[in-house]
Amino acid sequence: MFEPLPTPAEMAAWDQAAITDFGLKAELLMENAGARALDALEQAVGPLEGARVLLMAGGGNNGGDAFVLARRLLDAGAEPLVLHTKPRSGHSPEARYHMDLARRVGAELRRLPLDRAARVLETLPRPDIVVDGLIGAGLKGPLSSEYAALIEAMNRLGENAFVLALDIPSGLCGTSGLPKPVAVRADLTVTFHAAKLGCALPHAAPHVGTLDVRSIGIPRAATAATSPRQMLMTDALLDLLKIPAADLHKGKAGHVLVIGGGEGLTGAAQLCGLGALRAGAGLVTLACPRGVLAEAKAAMPDLMALPLGQSGQARFMPDCLEELLPHLSRFGAVVIGPGLGRDAGSGEFLAAFATAFARHFSQEMGKAWAPPCVYDADALFHLAQSPGLMAELPANAVLTPHPGEMARILGMGMGELQADRPSAARRFCQTHPQVLALKGAGTLVAQNGVLRLCPIAAPNLAVGGSGDVLAGVMAACLARGIEPLSAACLAVHWHALCGRRLEEDFPLRGNLPTEIAHTLPLVLKERTSC
Incomplete structure (x- = not known):
């Protein structure tokens, strides 16, 4: 691998x-x-x-x-x-x-x-x-x-x-x-x-x-x-995706929860859910404010829904957490952030979620296990605003910042970060045990100071929504039971291979983020013996 x-x-x-x-x-x-x-x-x-x-x-x-x-x-x-x-x-x-x-x-x-x-x-x-x-x-x-x-x-x-x-x-x-x-x-x-x-x-x-x-x-x-202290990803990562049994049930293929899709931002959460489904998740549920539920379901009936908050409420608020927590044990993996929103209410919700998530499983439910969680997009914006929240995240969490988000988290300039991405990733690892996927041309996955580099730079991935699809792919891999570091590497490399394949049909770019998701099973068909 x-x-x-x-x-x-x-x-x-x-x-x-x-x-x-x-x-x-x-x-x-x-x-x-x-x-x-x-x-x-x-x-x-x-x-x-x-x-x-x-x-x-x-x-x-x-x-x-x-x-x-x-x-x-x-x-x-x-x-x-x-x-x-x-x-x-x-x-x-x-x-x-x-x-x-x-x-x-x-x-x-x-x-x-x-x-x-x-x-x-x-x-x-x-x-x-x-x-x-x-x-x-x-x-x-x-x-x-x-x-x-x-x-x-x-x-x-x-x-x-x-x-x-x-x-x-x-x-x-x-x-x-x-x-x-x-x-x-x-x-x-x-x-x-x-x-x-x-x-x-x-x-x-x-x-x-x-x-x-x-x-x-x-x-x-x-x-x-x-x-x-550096490793290069190879196509052998796809071997982690086992050939499905003929009698596979959707409940055994992994259930992903996507928390996001607030007012005006439902597309990000839907792309995340689409990425999870195209990566083989058996079930995907979208947890979104009640006020946008009809819009979200009409746009993408493939997703199940978990409405949160009061009737007509279109943004995430702290009161959404009370409805969400009892359902978390149903899911094999969670993504929080795509379309969450950057307003104060969504920030308070994210802070409450980060604080309550691990405690809910270890204390209230008497379980040491909690579903692995991918923190993406707007969740990373709020984490950067409140650095103390990072300490609340469990060690099996995966963070997926793009360079701008990573620069905010580390408190450094974008130019400084891009000039030496490996050093920036290691700097994060010095104080955080979570898995980091630093996106960009040559995405770096890091944990405990060891870097895994994706050698593929694919300009066809440079389109809004590409990262949302990646977060969904990552969650689908986690929901299959793949441990977080391997799941992050697999998702990053698989997603990059999609970008490379899309160059055949879109040599000057112009592909949609949905087409990245639709390419996932095609890459798998070409790269494995299935």
């Missing part, structure tokens, strides 16, 4: 463990990296006979990988030229080994002085392929002006050539995925053993291009001692 997504520091620890603890030779790891890079390049561009290949080799391990690749390109019939920015003495012993070997077999290697590197590139014959082995994932701080100018010159060459980056595009931060301040724009990045966090973040895609993960022989035992 997940693949490791190490930071550069975690990857370096795995490399070192393979060499120090298990005796694997660093020269062998470089040899394997160069060999796998050649495999990936041939797979991407086809036969390399006669291809002019310019390889940029820096002073780190990436430079050693480039020396190996140059030798293998020569054997494949290509015409490699290696420009290295460090003298031989500036390389590690293992990189020097491969540098000398490449030279002995006939590869052309030239020293490239940094102070005039960009000008030198402009005088070279146009290459067919540019290989970036300049700077690895361990980049700390901004690039020097010389390296920045060199990378910009490489990008100009890349406008008319295929660009392959070894492990990570030079200049890209391996943790944040941001250029420092410029980075190579690759068509293909071959990364070794595991994708690096920075490469997998969607905003890095213009620099990373296609990301191809290749094994270089690091033993599993070498990675066991250091578990990464």
